[in-house]
Each structure stands twice: as C-alpha cells, then as structure tokens.
Amino acid sequence: MLTVRNLSKKWKDGTEILNKVSFQVDDGEFIAVIGASGSGKTTLLNCLSLREKWDQGQYIYNSRDISGLNPFQAYSLRQEWGFLTENPDVNPSKNALKNVLDSRYQHMSLVRRVFRKESQDEHVYAMDFLEKVGLLDKAREPVSKLSGGEKQRVGIAKALIKGAKVIFADEPLKGLQPEAQNRVMEDLRNVCKRDQVTVICAISSLEHAERYASRIWGISGGKIVLDIAARKLTQREKDIVF
Numbered sequence: 001m002l003t004v005r006n007l008s009k010k011w012k013d014g015t016e017i018l019n020k021v022s023f024q025v026d027d028g029e030f031i032a033v034i035g036a037s038g039s040g041k042t043t044l045l046n047c048l049s050l051r052e053k054w055d056q057g058q059y060i061y062n063s064r065d066i067s068g069l070n071p072f073q074a075y076s077l078r079q080e081w082g083f084l085t086e087n088p089d090v091n092p093s094k095n096a097l098k099n100v101l102d103s104r105y106q107h108m109s110l111v112r113r114v115f116r117k118e119s120q121d122e123h124v125y126a127m128d129f130l131e132k133v134g135l136l137d138k139a140r141e142p143v144s145k146l147s148g149g150e151k152q153r154v155g156i157a158k159a160l161i162k163g164a165k166v167i168f169a170d171e172p173l174k175g176l177q178p179e180a181q182n183r184v185m186e187d188l189r190n191v192c193k194r195d196q197v198t199v200i201c202a203i204s205s206l207e208h209a210e211r212y213a214s215r216i217w218g219i220s221g222g223k224i225v226l227d228i229a230a231r232k233l234t235q236r237e238k239d240i241v242f
C-alpha cells in the first residue's frame with residue numbers, strides 16, 4: 001500500500017511543480033494519471049519511484065516511512081519495483097527469455113550472478129512470466145525483432161519475475177499501434193487483478209484510461225484535481241483536468 005501526504009516540489013527558480021499531493025493506493029489498483037502537457041505527471045511518477053527528490057511531504061510504503069531514504073536505500077527499493085517508459089527497458093541483443101532471466105538475477109549479489117545456474121527449472125519459471133504477457137511463442141526471439149508493444153510486454157514480465165508489487169509507467173503506449181496499445185493495457189490490468197500488483201500509469205489516451213484503469217487521477221498545475229473510479233469522464237470532469 002502507498003500513502004502520500006502533502007508531497008510538494010519546486011524547481012530551483014521557485015516554480016511549483018507538485019503542490020501538496022496526497023493519496024492512498026491499495027494493492028492491485030490500476031491508476032491512470034491524466035493531465036495536460038506540463039501538468040506534472042512525469043515529475044510525480046519520478047518522485048513516487050524515487051528517481052527524483054521532492055521538497056516536502058511524507059511517503060509511506062507498506063507501513064514503512066520512505067520519505068528520507070539515503071541513495072543506497074532508495075536504489076535498493078527501486079530494484080523491487082518496475083518502471084516502464086516509452087522506451088522499453090530491454091536488452092535488444094538478447095532474446096526475450098534471457099531478458100526475463102536477467103531481471104530475476106539482477107538484484108542478486110555479484111557472486112550469485114556470476115555463478116548462477118540457468119537450470120531447466122529456471123527457464124520454465126521464466127517462461128511462466130512470458131506466458132503471463134502472452135509471449136511464450138516469442139521466448140527465443142531476439143528482442144530486437146519484437147514489435148514495440150511486445151518489447152513493452154517483455155518489460156512487464158521482467159518486473160513481474162523480480163516480484164515487483166508496484167509498477168510505475170510513464171506513457172508506455174507512446175509510439176505503439178492501437179492493437180499493441182490495447183494489449184499492453186490488458187496485460188497491466190491483468191497483473192493488477194491476478195497478481196495484486198499496483199500500477200500507476202501516466203497516459204495521454206483518455207480512452208485507454210477510461211477502459212482499462214480502475215481509478216483515474218487528473219493532474220493540473222501539480223495537484224490531483226480529480227480522483228475517481230475509472231469510467232467514462234463527463235465533459236465537466238474533463239474541463240477540470242484539461
């Protein structure tokens with residue numbers, strides 16, 4: 001569970017980017033973050049995923065106050081989470097299976113990584129995660145040959161195999177064909193429902209937010225101005241956000 005209270009951030013010139021953002025998110029929620037360009041979506045995701053610092057506010061993750069972590073602690077926690085951007089975090093020179101296996105070992109000690117045995121069991125285990133995102137038949141394909149949407153789904157499998165209980169996604173649909181966009185959103189929705197993973201996803205497509213998410217946050221001027229269960233937004237709600 002994530003709880004944030006009064007998260008605020010200013011740039012050096014004093015411009016307010018996040019303004020007392022507060023919320024509570026339960027396990028398994030799929031949150032779509034919508035808002036105009038420059039409203040603060042990326043900054044919010046970067047702060048929540050501990051990639052950027054904020055000035056004020058409290059951040060609680062599973063009953064642990066993570067507001068003041070040192071860089072090493074923040075790095076360790078980041079390894080437990082998934083982060084998707086418009087550029088999938090995959091190694092194009094390796095196949096999909098190897099990418100997923102690498103993610104499983106990434107957080108282990110150097111010694112374990114060097115001497116790891118990729119047993120048959122490990123392969124079967126990794127295949128389970130590729131199956132979750134519908135890529136069993138692409139397991140041995142070099143990732144460079146996969147489509148943008150398939151790469152993004154390898155990224156989701158990578159997050160799942162390391163046990164990520166939270167996935168932050170910043171515009172993961174950018175540049176994808178409509179069919180691939182739907183598939184990525186379906187996979188994200190499935191991991192929320194099936195695995196109780198929490199997904200917080202900045203997205204510019206209102207239609208996808210309405211159709212796939214469980215909750216919608218509208219951001220304007222660095223504030224959450226709309227926080228509702230996902231459904232078709234009324235014109236008034238759109239006017240509040242955009």
Ligand SMILES: Nc1ncnc2c1ncn2[C@@H]1O[C@H](COP(=O)(O)OP(=O)(O)OP(=O)(O)O)[C@@H](O)[C@H]1O
Pocket residue numbers: 011015017035036037038039040041042043044
């Ligand atoms: N390093 C920076 N210094 C000063 N201002 C910045 C910096 N980075 C971002 N901003 C400003 O902060 C505001 C929020 O930016 P942010 O990228 O979070 O918005 P966004 O909602 O993700 O926009 P977009 O949808 O266009 O990606 C914008 O006005 C942006 O110009």
